[in-house]
Amino acid sequence: MLAYSAYRAFETPRPVGYCITISRNPKRTRRGARMELAITKPDDWHLHLRDGDLLQAVVSHSARHFGRAIVMPNLKPPVTTTARAVAYKEAILKAIPTGSEFNPLMTLYLTDETSPEEIKIARKSGVVYAVKMYPAGATTNSQDGVTDVFGKCLPVLEEMVKQEMPLLVHGEVTDPDVDTFDREKVFIETILAPLVQKFPQLKIVMEHITTLDAVRFIESCNKETVAATVTPQHLLLNRNSLFKGGLQPHNYCLPVLKREIHRQAIVSAVTSGSRQYFLGTDSAPHERRRKECSCGCAGIYSAPVALSLYAKVFEQAGALDKLEAFTSFNGPDFYGLPRNTSRMVLRKSAWEVPKTYTYPSGELVPMFAGETLEWLPFDI
Ligand code: OTD
Ligand code: ZN
Ligand code: ZN
Numbered sequence: 001m002l003a004y005s006a007y008r009a010f011e012t013p014r015p016v017g018y019c020i021t022i023s024r025n026p027k028r029t030r031r032g033a034r035m036e037l038a039i040t041k042p043d044d045w046h047l048h049l050r051d052g053d054l055l056q057a058v059v060s061h062s063a064r065h066f067g068r069a070i071v072m073p074n075l076k077p078p079v080t081t082t083a084r085a086v087a088y089k090e091a092i093l094k095a096i097p098t099g100s101e102f103n104p105l106m107t108l109y110l111t112d113e114t115s116p117e118e119i120k121i122a123r124k125s126g127v128v129y130a131v132k133m134y135p136a137g138a139t140t141n142s143q144d145g146v147t148d149v150f151g152k153c154l155p156v157l158e159e160m161v162k163q164e165m166p167l168l169v170h171g172e173v174t175d176p177d178v179d180t181f182d183r184e185k186v187f188i189e190t191i192l193a194p195l196v197q198k199f200p201q202l203k204i205v206m207e208h209i210t211t212l213d214a215v216r217f218i219e220s221c222n223k224e225t226v227a228a229t230v231t232p233q234h235l236l237l238n239r240n241s242l243f244k245g246g247l248q249p250h251n252y253c254l255p256v257l258k259r260e261i262h263r264q265a266i267v268s269a270v271t272s273g274s275r276q277y278f279l280g281t282d283s284a285p286h287e288r289r290r291k292e293c294s295c296g297c298a299g300i301y302s303a304p305v306a307l308s309l310y311a312k313v314f315e316q317a318g319a320l321d322k323l324e325a326f327t328s329f330n331g332p333d334f335y336g337l338p339r340n341t342s343r344m345v346l347r348k349s350a351w352e353v354p355k356t357y358t359y360p361s362g363e364l365v366p367m368f369a370g371e372t373l374e375w376l377p378f379d380i
Contacts, residue, residue: 035348037320038380041340042307042327044069046168046207046229046280048299049092049104051075057359058285059095061303063102065377067340070168070280071104073132074141078109082121085128101342105129107168111144112152116159123163129335130166130205131156135187137174139254140284140298145170149191150198157199166203166335171214172255181239184255185213196221203227203334208282210234210255212265218276219269227334229280230270232309233300233367238263249291250365253284254298270326271319278331281306287362302367305353309368311346311375342379349376 047062047069049055062069071092073079079088085106092104108114108122110133122128133153134145146153160167171192172183196204202225206214209228218228233253238260241251251257270277283306284299291297302309307327314323332339355370356363 037311037323037346038343039324039346040328041065041067041342041344042279043067043331043340044281044283044303044306045205045278045331045335046070046072046231046282047303048072048074048282048284050285051088051091053360054285054287055091056095057357057364058283058301058303059092059102060097060100062283063096063100064379065307065344066102067342068103068105068337070130071106073107073109074134074139076141078111078141078144079107080109080111080114080144081118082108082125082128085122086125089127107132109134109144110146110153110156110167112147114153114156116155119156119159119163119165123165128165129337130168131160132168132170134170135172135174135191138170138172142170149195157195157202161199161201164203164336166205168205168207171206171209180256181258184209184211188213188217193217196226201225205229205280205334207280208234208255209266210258211262215265215269219274221276223276227276227278227330229282230266230277231280231282231300232302232306232313233257233282234263235267235270235313236263236309249296250300250367250369252291252296252298253282253300256298267313267317271314271317271322273319273322273325275325275330275333277326278334279306279310279327280331285364288356288365289362291365300367301364304357304366305368305373307346307377308351308373308375312373315375344377345380346375346377348374350374351376 044066049059049071079085089104089106096102106128108128108131110131134142136145136147171187173187178186204226206228208231237257239257242248281302283303285301286297286299314320329339350372353366353368353371356365
């Protein structure tokens with residue numbers, strides 16, 4: 001019931017203002033006319049759907065506007081086996097609204113103990129599309145992650161090359177002596193660059209990049225084998241957003257927001273049209289009380305607003321013509337999957353983001369809660 005009401009809340013956003021004429025080509029739209037962009041249905045290549053009533057509360061927000069999503073495995077306990085991934089997929093399919101064709105693409109959580117055999121099983125299942133590496137302790141529920149990739153995971157990585165199974169990485173070191181804001185850069189230098197060198201054929205996605213260093217690294221790599229996802233928050237916010245008028249827990253995520261120069265570098269990279277970048281919201285909902293407390297969880301709930309926000313970024317950069325490749329082509333092309341065939345529309349029409357979404361265990365505060373956004377997505 002409540003999942004349905006959360007769904008409705010986004011389905012019928014409150015319009016603000018109005019427009020008149022419709023044009024598919026933003027460049028040709030006359031002043032005062034309404035712009036509409038028809039694009040191939042996007043996919044979300046990095047998504048946290050959770051389980052239980054939180055899954056019920058959030059899944060419709062993704063299912064409505066995305067054809068597929070790479071579903072992160074950091075549950076409690078983590079999704080470490082294909083059997084668990086299959087069960088989790090079934091739970092997701094049960095939770096999506098009737099009639100939705102949303103297809104969750106499952107991932108395995110890499111540990112020091114993952115066996116090469118498990119990779120073979122995963123590939124055969126047709127359910128698992130990638131393996132996620134969390135350095136142990138890097139983010140939410142990552143305590144079972146990898147402690148020493150070069151010492152413990154080489155046979156698994158070799159099998160992944162054979163099975164053409166992509167590796168998705170949370171690219172931060174966890175050494176408490178390394179400054180939080182430098183953890184991505186140090187990860188690239190000490191782990192990712194050597195990993196790419198050792199396994200040049202392994203497909204690697206550096207998830208949720210946040211720095212100029214990451215952009216430079218991605219662009220130095222082979223386009224066929226190394227790519228990156230980018231979140232709306234790292235494109236729109238810099239670290240000042242964490243402290244604007246007081247501590248802002250709903251802007252806290254990992255990797256943490258960085259300086260403005262890094263944000264600008266990521267915007268330039270993504271809007272350049274390079275096929276190495278694709279949409280990955282990293283939407284990571286936590287119940288409000290777990291964000292607004294003395295030791296708040298990391299994670300931004302962006303699923304209901306993500307498409308509007310990506311459109312805003314591309315519009316601001318004068319690159320709306322490059323939006324569709326980022327949202328709908330580069331991801332499936334990299335993963336070797338077909339592009340979606342259905343389409344959707346983004347209409348330039350102001351709408352208000354709900355302040356909260358209520359569900360049985362509490363409330364979720366979405367990114368840009370209560371603010372007005374300009375691009376309204378809907379199905380055609
Ligand atoms: N970052 N929160 C979470 C995951 C991500 O690193 C991530 O992928 C989460 O809550 O699962 C976050 O801040
Ligand atoms: Zn991560
Ligand atoms: Zn994530």
